[in-house]
Amino acid sequence: MSRLTFNTNILSLNAQRRLTEHTSNISQNFERLSTGLRINKASDDAAGLAISSLLDAETRIANQGIRNLNDGISLISIASGATEELTKIVTRLTELSAQAANGTFSSSQRNSLNIEAQSLSKEFNRIARTTTFNNQNLFDIDFGELSLAAGGGKENLLIGELGGSIGDGTFESDGTYNGISVIHRVNTADLNGDGNQDIITNANSGANNIAVNLGNGDGTFKSRMSFANGITNATSVQAVDVNGDSILDLVSTGNFDVSIMLGNGNGTFKAATLLGASGYIYDSLKIGDINNDGNVDLVMTAGLGQISTILGNGDGSFGNEALYTIGGSVTDVELGDFNNDGNTDVVVGNFATTTVNVLYGSSDGSLSTAQVINLGGQNNGNVYVADFNNDGNADIFASRDLNRSAYSLILGNGDGTYRSAMNVDTGLANTFGILTSDLDGDGNIDFALQDSSTNELKTYLGNGDGTFSLGEASSMSSPSRFIAEDLNHDGLKDIISAERSAGSGLEILLGQGGSGIAALDSFSLTHQIYAREALDYFKTRLNSLATQRATIGALESRISFSISNIKQQSTALRDANSRIEDVDVAEESTRLIRSKILQEATQTILVQANQQPTLVLSLLGDL
Numbered sequence: 001m002s003r004l005t006f007n008t009n010i011l012s013l014n015a016q017r018r019l020t021e022h023t024s025n026i027s028q029n030f031e032r033l034s035t036g037l038r039i040n041k042a043s044d045d046a047a048g049l050a051i052s053s054l055l056d057a058e059t060r061i062a063n064q065g066i067r068n069l070n071d072g073i074s075l076i077s078i079a080s081g082a083t084e085e086l087t088k089i090v091t092r093l094t095e096l097s098a099q100a101a102n103g104t105f106s107s108s109q110r111n112s113l114n115i116e117a118q119s120l121s122k123e124f125n126r127i128a129r130t131t132t133f134n135n136q137n138l139f140d141i142d143f144g145e146l147s148l149a150a151g152g153g154k155e156n157l158l159i160g161e162l163g164g165s166i167g168d169g170t171f172e173s174d175g176t177y178n179g180i181s182v183i184h185r186v187n188t189a190d191l192n193g194d195g196n197q198d199i200i201t202n203a204n205s206g207a208n209n210i211a212v213n214l215g216n217g218d219g220t221f222k223s224r225m226s227f228a229n230g231i232t233n234a235t236s237v238q239a240v241d242v243n244g245d246s247i248l249d250l251v252s253t254g255n256f257d258v259s260i261m262l263g264n265g266n267g268t269f270k271a272a273t274l275l276g277a278s279g280y281i282y283d284s285l286k287i288g289d290i291n292n293d294g295n296v297d298l299v300m301t302a303g304l305g306q307i308s309t310i311l312g313n314g315d316g317s318f319g320n321e322a323l324y325t326i327g328g329s330v331t332d333v334e335l336g337d338f339n340n341d342g343n344t345d346v347v348v349g350n351f352a353t354t355t356v357n358v359l360y361g362s363s364d365g366s367l368s369t370a371q372v373i374n375l376g377g378q379n380n381g382n383v384y385v386a387d388f389n390n391d392g393n394a395d396i397f398a399s400r401d402l403n404r405s406a407y408s409l410i411l412g413n414g415d416g417t418y419r420s421a422m423n424v425d426t427g428l429a430n431t432f433g434i435l436t437s438d439l440d441g442d443g444n445i446d447f448a449l450q451d452s453s454t455n456e457l458k459t460y461l462g463n464g465d466g467t468f469s470l471g472e473a474s475s476m477s478s479p480s481r482f483i484a485e486d487l488n489h490d491g492l493k494d495i496i497s498a499e500r501s502a503g504s505g506l507e508i509l510l511g512q513g514g515s516g517i518a519a520l521d522s523f524s525l526t527h528q529i530y531a532r533e534a535l536d537y538f539k540t541r542l543n544s545l546a547t548q549r550a551t552i553g554a555l556e557s558r559i560s561f562s563i564s565n566i567k568q569q570s571t572a573l574r575d576a577n578s579r580i581e582d583v584d585v586a587e588e589s590t591r592l593i594r595s596k597i598l599q600e601a602t603q604t605i606l607v608q609a610n611q612q613p614t615l616v617l618s619l620l621g622d623l
Contacts, residue, residue, distance in 0.1 A: 006616040011609035015602055022599040029592035032583040039581050048580050055577040062570040065151020069158070069563045072148040075133040076556045079162050082131040082138070083552060086517065087545045089124045093117055093520075094538040100531035103244070107292040107526065111342060114525040117534075125443040125519040139517035141166045141440075146555070150562055151569075158562055163551030164544065165491035166516030169440040169459045169471040171509035174219050176477070183505065186498035188485045189239035190536065191248055192267035197485050199506060201498055202234035202252060209234040210252060214267050219488035219510050229259035230272035236285035239263075241529050242296050243316030253282035253300055262316060275310065277321050282308065288335045289527045290344040291365030296529065299346055301330045307348060311365050324367055328353050331381030336394035339416035347396055351381035356398050360416065375400045375408040376421040384436045386445045386522070389466040397424075397436060397447070404431040404449065409466055424468060426460065429453065435482035438462075439493050439511070440471075441518025448495070450480060457495070457509065477507050486511075491518055491544050517548070 031040055039045045039052060099105070100113045131138050139162065148158040177199075188197045196215035203209040210229050213221040229237075231254030239248045242260060250261040250269055256279045261269040280302035290297045295314035302308035305327045311319045332349035339345065343361035348370065350357065356379060357370035377400025384397040393414035400408040400421070405428050408421040430452040439446040444462035451458055451473075459471035480497035487494040492511030499505055520541070523534040 006613035009609060009613060011612055012606060015606035015609045019599065019602040019606060022595050022602055025595040026592065026599060029588055029595055032588050033585065033592065036583055036585075037581055038583040038588075045580075052577055052581040055573055055580070059570055059573040059577065062151040062566050062573060065149060065566050066563055066570070068149050068151070069559050069566070072146065072158070072559050073556060073563075075138070075146070076162075076552055076559065078131065078133050079138045080549065080552050080556065082127055083164075083517075083545055083549045086124055086127055087542065087549065089120050089127075090520075090538055090541050090545060093120055093124075094535060094542060096120075097525060097531050097535035097538055100525035101528055101535055103528060107289065107294050110294075110526050110528075110531070117523070117525050121520045121523070128517040128519060129443065138162060139164065139166070140442075141168055141514045141516045143516065144514060148559070151566055158559065160555045160558070161515035161551070162555070163548035164515055164517045165513055166441040166518045167439060167492045167511045167513035169446065169461050170512045171457060171474040171476075171495055172512055173474075173476055174508045174510045177213055177221050177224070177506040177508070183481065183498040184234065185236050186481055186483050186496055186506070187238060188483060188487075188496065189248055191239060191263065193247075193265060195536065195540075196489075197487055198267060199496060200237050200239055200250065201506070202229075202237040209254075210237055210250060210261070212267055213506065215487060217487075217489055219494060219508055221506075221508075225268065227261060227269055228272060229254065229261060230274055231255055231257050231259050233281075234259075235281070235283040236300065238285050238287050240287045240296050241532075242312060244314055244528075246532070249316070251285065251287070251296075251298065253285045255281050258282060258285075258298065258300075258310065260316065260318075275318055275321075277308065277310065278302065278323065280306065280308070284332045286333055286335050287529075288344045290335075290361050290367075292343065292363055294528065296527075297365065299333055299335060301333055301348075304329050306330060307333055307346065307359070309365065309367065322366065324359060324370075326350060326357050326370055329381065332383050334383050334385040336385040338394050338412050338414075340393070340414045347383050347385060349381045349383035349398060350379055352402065353379050355379065356383055356396060356410075358396075371416075373410055373418055374421065375410075376423065377401050377406060377408060380404055382434065384434070384447075386436055388445045388462060390444065390464050395466070399434075403429065404434065405429055407447075411466055422466060424460075426458065427470070428458065431458075433481050433497075435484055435495065437484040437493060438519060438521065439484065441491075441493070441513070441516070443519030446471075448482065450476065450482075457497075474509060476509060480507065486540075489540065 039049050042049050096113050096117045100110045128139050146160050150158050183201045187200045191198045196217035198215045199213040201211045210227040212225045215221050229252040233254040235253050237252040242249045247263040247265040249263045252259045258275040258277050259272045261272045263269050282300045282302055285300045288297055291311055295312040297312050298310040300308050307324050309322045326348050329351040330348055331351045334347050335344050345361050346359045348357040354375055355372045357372055359367035359370050361367055380399040380402045382399055385394050388395045389411055393412040395412050396410040398408050400406050405426055407424040409424050410421050411419045428451050431449040432452050434449045436447045444464040446461045448457055448459045456473040457476045458473050460468040461471045462468055480499055483496050484493045492513050494511050495509040497507040524530040
């Protein structure tokens with residue numbers, strides 16, 4: 001039952017409460033319409049806010065994944081552009097090699113071709129080593145796999161490699177082959193023209209003292225074929241085209257003569273012909289063109305204290321022998337141009353002395369009086385020539401103690417003068433065999449030798465300035481002689497180890513590594529023979545670069561599809577979040593109008609409710 005009071009106005013209080021609600025609703029309507037969001041705070045829709053926050057986070061992660069993949073495309077584009085330029089360089093080198101292999105060019109013309117080729121080789125190596133993205137070298141083995149976070153968890157990582165191959169300076173044994181039981185030296189060449197490297201070895205004695213193992217191109221080799229060089233002992237053997245028929249022949253040395261075996265082009269050889277040399281024990285045979293006439297010449301040790309040169313006529317025959325007396329016990333020779341005059345010079349290793357000797361060549365093939373270079377230690381008779389500090393000049397590397405535990409590096413200045421010998425300590429007590437080559441593909445000359453106490457192959461990786469860093473050791477068998485070559489066409493240097501004492505014969509150690517681009521091997525276009533070898537090598541590198549470019553292109557295509565997929569996911573996530581979070585403007589506008597009408601109506605009622613107490617005053621006025 002209703003009562004009339006003036007102390008408490010229930011009607012007014014109810015109207016005030018309703019007015020507050022409608023004003024609050026209008027405020028919420030304005031907030032939603034002004035922000036475009038249905039949920040502006042947790043109280044608007046706690047469950048919806050939780051779902052919306054997760055959807056928003058997933059959307060942002062997806063968008064970051066798109067940015068990550070676009071960064072990956074940027075990286076891929078740089079790599080693709082670099083490999084394209086490297087392909088152009090190798091194509092030009094292939095062209096120059098084919099040109100230099102033509103018999104119509106003179107030695108001076110080939111030298112001009114070689115100058116351009118060597119310059120291009122340096123540029124190839126520079127590009128391969130300096131192509132970077134965000135301070136990461138793209139073609140170095142440390143780069144490894146390209147991992148792109150495509151948004152989400154581990155399952156969304158896009159993983160790939162940029163292709164190519166580069167070594168890490170380690171090797172893994174891949175088996176042994178039954179070569180000659182006592183091998184004096186080992187060399188490689190493509191004797192049958194199938195594009196695979198074959199192995200040539202020789203024995204100290206025996207009737208059939210030259211052995212050939214034809215390569216299969218995968219690091220394995222066929223059974224040994226044996227040939228007689230017509231000399232009691234075979235001390236050195238080299239494969240070279242001596243008669244200009246574009247087929248490799250075998251030149252070998254031994255006791256008292258030099259043997260020539262013309263090749264048949266299938267890995268076999270005709271009967272040996274002896275040159276009728278002076279009758280010394282010949283060893284350490286090196287092939288060159290020491291009189292710049294374009295023909296193959298021979299340089300070797302002759303007896304205890306001499307070296308011998310025999311000039312070739314280009315038709316398989318050779319001229320008279322010239323002897324140069326060094327003295328002592330000459331055991332090794334290497335060729336190089338130490339004064340950059342375009343003529344071939346000879347460096348001589350002398351056993352149990354503290355020096356090496358350099359004889360300077362002239363255009364007629366004669367050698368000048370030996371220059372004596374102090375090693376700072378005692379030579380064991382072996383010398384090696386390479387550019388160890390990348391200054392373009394030939395340097396000399398020789399042992400400085402009889403146990404081969406330390407070596408001397410003598411850097412050349414390019415004008416026939418040399419810097420003082422630098423000591424290169426191996427940290428080993430006794431070693432056997434040594435190999436100098438770019439073993440890890442970084443463009444710097446390294447060396448490897450065998451630790452006689454552990455039979456491990458130790459690598460010393462060049463830093464490009466004449467210093468070395470110790471690499472990881474690789475397991476192998478007994479003490480050996482080594483040669484490095486890519487035997488399985490994977491772009492990595494492999495090692496052939498030849499057993500000098502009675503043993504298993506040949507051991508193959510395959511190079512290990514990862515994706516990247518190895519520097520170009522040393523080459524020369526100064527002779528037809530060298531140019532043909534370089535031509536085959538550059539063809540192989542072209543194939544490798546073409547495969548790598550295809551790998552990079554495939555990876556870029558894969559990333560593009562991934563970006564398209566993630567964009568679709570991002571759109572779907574935004575749409576889902578919009579259904580939860582965004583305001584329905586039409587619905588909210590209707591609510592706003594309703595709330596405003598109710599607010600105005602409530603205001604009118606409130607005015608009337610506030611007038612109700614005046615009725616009580618009217619009743620009191622009548623008393």
